[in-house]
Amino acid sequence: MQENRAQRTVAMVLFNDVLLLDVTGPMDAFAIANRFLPEDRRYRLVTVAQSQGAIRSSCGLKVLADLRLEDLPANIELLLVPGGPGAYDVALPELERWLPGAVRGAKRFGAICTGVFLLARAGLLGGYRCTTHWNYVERLARAFPQAKVETEQIYVVDRDLITSGGITAGIDLALAIVxxxxxxxxxxxxxxxxLVARHRQGGQTPYGPLLAAVPRDGSAIARVQAYIVDHIDQAFTVQKMADLVAMSGRNFARTFQREVGITPLQYLQNARIDQARKLLEGSDRPLKVVAAQCGFGSDRHMRKVFCERIGMTPAQYRAQFGGG
Structure with missing residues (x-):
């Protein structure tokens, strides 16, 4: 029995400035699962930290770890690293040195939200598919090009690694493991x-903007980007965009993709979606009106684009994110 319990140990790493919901969300999911399981199949939940003193979370609440890092038993079922400012804003050299050995002693390992930055700094993401909070995926991909960062999924499973998007996505991760x-x-x-969905609709895409803030630095490409956003109801072609800055269509398209990272037409579609989402969130305008004001041409076309890019219809998006 003791061996079975050890095999089902879920260990959660703690550190100063940890996001507490990253810790408690998954741990409560496992604890609730235990209510339905016979004793010899339950999860054994432990927390580990550099010391057993009080750890101050990012919201100010303090917690105590069950074990010090060196006392974590071998052959555990799952090692999880939560996120928070303590994971992505500061180096934690002792924890980062400890993680590779701890991972080797775990059947599976993973990260919630920005905890993936700790795994990355410990050299544990090479060749793995992974994800993190939508606001940090670009930062992760730039800093650790050896990781295969995916941007849209709520959680990603790749062999013995499981990572999740931001904060409450840790519950989705735990449910997948259960x-x-x-x-x-x-x-x-x-x-x-x-009181959560077993499978969340639309992944992470509905939660963050498709485009970063529009640059207003006066460069040719930035002027086109700003013009598109400011005149989103208009019809555009690549040549029309190029004409705005007196460039040939071919040269403009090549320059735009090099500087922005996506094609002009992809940028246009993302800008239309972002504007439509703002209107769906903040107004009760009919879908036909929203589609026209955002340049989709018809609500049918807007629905098609939303389903392809957001994973839900405009009506579903309004129901989930609208102000009521």
Missing amino acids: AEDHGKALALEVAKVL
């Missing part, structure tokens, strides 16, 4: 207790 360990029916029961 489903793998004990079946989808139990994961659904846990989701019902937590």
